[in-house]
Amino acid sequence: MRQALLIIDVQPSFDPPAWLVEGIERLLPLMPSVATVERHDExxxxxxxxxxxxxxxxxxxxVAADRVFIKHGYALTPETVAHLxxxxxxxxxxxxxxADTCVLAAGFALFDAGLQPTIIADLVVGSSLDRSGALGVKLWxxxxxxxxxxxEALLEG
Structure with missing residues (x-):
């Protein structure tokens, strides 16, 4: 199966846990990767x-993704979707x-573009509402x- 990895907003402002960064880094060599970074422009x-x-x-x-796209707000940019x-x-x-906001918004954008989005349940962190990410996975x-x-199952093939 041909697949790509989309990494949403793993950046200093959101203080990602080390396990999240480490898990993502283990997947990077296996497939094309795209990361988003949310920057502020009021x-x-x-x-x-x-x-x-x-x-x-x-x-x-x-994380050192193959491509990085800057976004302002929750949604993926049209350029990010076109690249994917x-x-x-x-x-x-x-x-x-x-998982319950920006990751979920990415899922809607990918779905609407005709792509098949698949969340990796143990490589997401939620918002302050649910830091576990469980709400986002349930909504997804x-x-x-x-x-x-x-x-880890993705590492096994």
Whole structure:
């Protein structure tokens, strides 16, 4: 099966746990990879005005993906989606930060683009509402169905 890895917002502003970064790094050599980094631009997305918080203005990805796309807000950019479509993969494995918001938003964008998004359940962290990520995985299963429970199974082939 041809697949790509999409890494959502694994960057300093979100203080990812070491186990998340290490797990993602183990998958990087196996397939094409794309990472997103959320940067703050109040003129584009009103984080400070509405949430009194914003990601760092100069964060970089903490994982060395093949391609990195900058985004402002929850959604994937059209360029990110176009790049993933051009990879001509059977599915896009999704992992990263904020399983119940940014990761879920990526799932909707991929689904709407005709791709098959699959969340990696043990390589996500949730928002402050549910840091475990369980809520995001439950929502993902409901909306898209495809869940890879353990990243180690992906290493085995």
């Amino acid at each position: 003129a584009v997305t009103p984080f400070r005005r509405q949430l009194n918080w914003a990601p760092g203005p100069a964060d970089d990805s903490l 479509k051009a990879l001509d993969v059977d599915r896009v494995l999704v992992c990263g930060i904020q 299963r409901h909306h898209f169905g495809a869940v890879a429970e353990r990243y």
